Amino acid sequence: MSTLKVSPGILDIAPYIPGRSTAEGGKRLIKLSSNETPLGTSPLAIEAYRRLATELHRYPDGASHDLRDALAAQHGLDAERIVCGNGSDEVISLLAAAYAGPGDEVLFTEHAFAVYKIAAQANGATPVEVPEAGLTADVDALLNRAGPNTRVCFLANPNNPTGTYIPTSEVQRLRDGLPAHTLLVLDSAYAEYLHRDDYADGAQLVDQHDNVVMTRTFSKIFGLSALRLGWMYAPTEVIDVINRIRLPFNINAPAQAAGVAALGDAAFLDSAVAFNEKWMPWLEQQLADLGLKVHPSSANFVLVEFPDQPGQSAENAYQHLLAQGIIPRRLDNYGLPRCLRFSLGLADENEEVIAAIKAFRERAD
Ligand SMILES: Cc1ncc(COP(=O)(O)O)c(C=O)c1O
Numbered sequence: 001m002s003t004l005k006v007s008p009g010i011l012d013i014a015p016y017i018p019g020r021s022t023a024e025g026g027k028r029l030i031k032l033s034s035n036e037t038p039l040g041t042s043p044l045a046i047e048a049y050r051r052l053a054t055e056l057h058r059y060p061d062g063a064s065h066d067l068r069d070a071l072a073a074q075h076g077l078d079a080e081r082i083v084c085g086n087g088s089d090e091v092i093s094l095l096a097a098a099y100a101g102p103g104d105e106v107l108f109t110e111h112a113f114a115v116y117k118i119a120a121q122a123n124g125a126t127p128v129e130v131p132e133a134g135l136t137a138d139v140d141a142l143l144n145r146a147g148p149n150t151r152v153c154f155l156a157n158p159n160n161p162t163g164t165y166i167p168t169s170e171v172q173r174l175r176d177g178l179p180a181h182t183l184l185v186l187d188s189a190y191a192e193y194l195h196r197d198d199y200a201d202g203a204q205l206v207d208q209h210d211n212v213v214m215t216r217t218f219s220k221i222f223g224l225s226a227l228r229l230g231w232m233y234a235p236t237e238v239i240d241v242i243n244r245i246r247l248p249f250n251i252n253a254p255a256q257a258a259g260v261a262a263l264g265d266a267a268f269l270d271s272a273v274a275f276n277e278k279w280m281p282w283l284e285q286q287l288a289d290l291g292l293k294v295h296p297s298s299a300n301f302v303l304v305e306f307p308d309q310p311g312q313s314a315e316n317a318y319q320h321l322l323a324q325g326i327i328p329r330r331l332d333n334y335g336l337p338r339c340l341r342f343s344l345g346l347a348d349e350n351e352e353v354i355a356a357i358k359a360f361r362e363r364a365d
Pocket of ligand 1: 088090156189218225
């Protein structure tokens with residue numbers, strides 16, 4: 001054992017468990033464990049990425065100017081109030097590093113995205129998990145728990161892994177009820193999938209208040225997970241703070257170029273939305289028809305509850321599917337041991353998943 005001293009709290013962190021990407025069995029792999037898109041990446045983005053192959057000896061633009069301009073134009077935002085991150089994971093970590101430290105509390109919901117807790121602990125802050133109501137963020141519970149030490153409140157809307165969302169009116173009520181010294185971080189990683197009148201990504205709240213930040217990602221509907229590209233829209237003061245602590249060249253050049261090109265491919269985005277809107281209800285219905293409890297989703301994945309019975313449990317289903325080369329996400333570490341999460345696959349993959357679960361259920365009956 002060395003005499004090196006690790007900062008307080010670091011060794012309490014349970015490391016992030018990524019979605020599994022290998023399986024046993026000779027079958028082709030159907031990876032449904034990381035909420036990636038099955039549709040690949042815009043051909044324009046791939047082309048932009050390739051073009052950068054001859055420029056790898058140059059540092060990237062440290063301020064991601066073109067990408068921020070493209071994001072601002074696309075969303076009607078102020079480019080000066082956008083910061084890009086190495087995935088939205090980096091943005092989340094930077095926000096925690098800037099605003100939460102020892103003695104501070106970081107709030108999030110009971111089944112929130114796992115990185116919030118890690119980000120809080122990494123900075124010596126106290127993570128506070130607030131109970132949900134019906135697997136959905138409970139604004140009253142969050143407001144009741146917020147106090148003088150609450151520095152950051154993370155809310156994924158829709159949330160991963162539950163797939164639930166709260167309407168704009170509830171997000172506004174949360175914002176209005178939180179202490180002025182609490183930064184409300186609205187994580188809208190799945191916003192592109194949700195088109196409802198009562199839902200908004202949070203950009204407008206950022207414009208209206210000095211303690212609200214919205215985070216977004218290119219990892220989901222844009223299919224750029226491998227490049228690690230995310231961003232945030234924030235008040236000027238927060239932008240200034242984050243720009244002081246982020247690494248100078250945090251977004252590599254191919255990622256910046258691919259991001260700009262992806263934003264320019266409206267047809268790819270539209271067809272991805274249409275695909276999700278067609279297949280998610282199909283998947284949910286098929287799973288329900290197999291007698292499973294399906295939690296309705298507002299994103300590109302679905303949370304499915306299995307009976308807590310020997311031979312029929314989530315763990316049994318997971319092992320059965322894995323043997324077929326199908327990889328859902330186990331959720332023990334999210335406090336949902338009876339559930340599996342399935343990202344939406346291609347049409348034939350979805351059909352294969354349903355056939356495999358049907359066989360499992362018939363075997364278990
Ligand atoms: C709610 C939520 N926020 C953030 C992320 C991180 O995304 P990124 O790939 O941009 O780091 C994920 C990824 O699964 C997510 O589900």
